[in-house]
Amino acid sequence: MTADNRPLAGDDLRAEIDRLRKERNAVILAHYYQTADIQDLADFVGDSLELSRKAADTDADVIAFCGVKFMADTAKILSPEKIVILPDMDAGCSLEDSCPPEKFKAFREAHPDHIALTYINCSTEVKALSDVIVTSSSAETILSQIPPEQPIIFGPDRHLGGYLSRKFNRPMLLWPGVCIVHEAFSETELLKLKAQHPGAPVAAHPECPPVIIDHADYVGSTSGILQYAQTFQGDTLIVATEPHIIHQMEKALPQKRFIGAPGADGNCSCNICPYMALNTMEKLYVALRDLQPRIEIEEGLRLRARRSLDRMLEMASGTIGLGDLGPV
Ligand code: 13P
Ligand code: SF4
Numbered sequence: 001m002t003a004d005n006r007p008l009a010g011d012d013l014r015a016e017i018d019r020l021r022k023e024r025n026a027v028i029l030a031h032y033y034q035t036a037d038i039q040d041l042a043d044f045v046g047d048s049l050e051l052s053r054k055a056a057d058t059d060a061d062v063i064a065f066c067g068v069k070f071m072a073d074t075a076k077i078l079s080p081e082k083i084v085i086l087p088d089m090d091a092g093c094s095l096e097d098s099c100p101p102e103k104f105k106a107f108r109e110a111h112p113d114h115i116a117l118t119y120i121n122c123s124t125e126v127k128a129l130s131d132v133i134v135t136s137s138s139a140e141t142i143l144s145q146i147p148p149e150q151p152i153i154f155g156p157d158r159h160l161g162g163y164l165s166r167k168f169n170r171p172m173l174l175w176p177g178v179c180i181v182h183e184a185f186s187e188t189e190l191l192k193l194k195a196q197h198p199g200a201p202v203a204a205h206p207e208c209p210p211v212i213i214d215h216a217d218y219v220g221s222t223s224g225i226l227q228y229a230q231t232f233q234g235d236t237l238i239v240a241t242e243p244h245i246i247h248q249m250e251k252a253l254p255q256k257r258f259i260g261a262p263g264a265d266g267n268c269s270c271n272i273c274p275y276m277a278l279n280t281m282e283k284l285y286v287a288l289r290d291l292q293p294r295i296e297i298e299e300g301l302r303l304r305a306r307r308s309l310d311r312m313l314e315m316a317s318g319t320i321g322l323g324d325l326g327p328v
Pocket of ligand 2: 093121180273276
């Protein structure tokens with residue numbers, strides 16, 4: 001709102017966010033699934049691993065996290081002295097919801113010889129119950145450092161876990177969670193789209209079910225898919241992940257065509273993440289103005305969750321030896 005109570009919009013809204021960002025010494029971090037206006041305004045746009053690294057390294061006083069809650073929680077776990085704000089506290093994740101900590105704890109207790117390799121898309125409590133966190137861009141590097149005889153529980157995404165298990169020929173006990181966004185792609189509609197664009201490769205996120213992965217020419221994290229978009233041969237790419245990522249592709253390669261893979265109804269609106277979509281420019285402005293909603297995590301829980309996240313950061317950059325891994 002302006003001083004005379006008019007709602008802020010367009011350039012005025014962007015200018016106010018800029019003013020507050022400087023006044024608060026804030027850094028705005030955004031995931032590739034945020035809307036184009038938020039991506040363009042952010043200080044840094046990245047995948048889950050890159051955003052975690054930025055959150056751990058920044059010297060800003062405030063982190064304004066434009067992503068979902070588990071990402072903002074991760075920023076707070078890694079940078080407890082900073083104020084971490086999330087424009088909409090209801091920006092959750094179906095994978096986090098699928099994995100209640102008490103059920104995960106019981107699952108772990110039923111398999112005491114297994115370590116828990118856990119996707120970052122989970123609650124702080126589940127991170128605290130895990131041995132090593134992975135993101136989609138670090139999972140393969142980390143898995144390859146775990147001794148082959150070590151049994152593994154992988155949660156909460158059964159599709160990412162299944163993909164890794166098949167690729168590494170390594171059995172893992174999978175938690176039965178899914179991402180509602182990637183689960184919504186339709187194989188039938190994808191095949192129709194491929195027939196309309198003969199020769200166009202498909203890039204898919206490993207959160208997709210196997211029926212989609214089986215048609216993919218490239219499988220990887222959001223940053224991996226963006227790298228593939230820079231190098232693929234041809235003029236059209238079919239993108240099987242949340243479609244807001246296409247904004248970065250169109251900016252980098254305006255001469256090429258990027259088409260979002262369709263959902264069951266033949267258009268891709270069901271593949272927009274409803275949680276990411278809760279963050280808006282207006283809510284970001286209010287969050288910077290009021291320094292609310294703010295992430296708070298009880299210190300004992302934070303320290304327990306930090307161990308598995310630190311292991312991820314170390315193993316993702318290959319700084320931990322094979323023999324160093326054991327249950328926390
Ligand atoms: P990445 O950006 O790490 O590939 O994760 C995708 C995702 O679903 C985030 O919620
Ligand atoms: Fe969660 Fe899927 Fe949305 Fe990512 S895209 S935040 S995994 S619901």
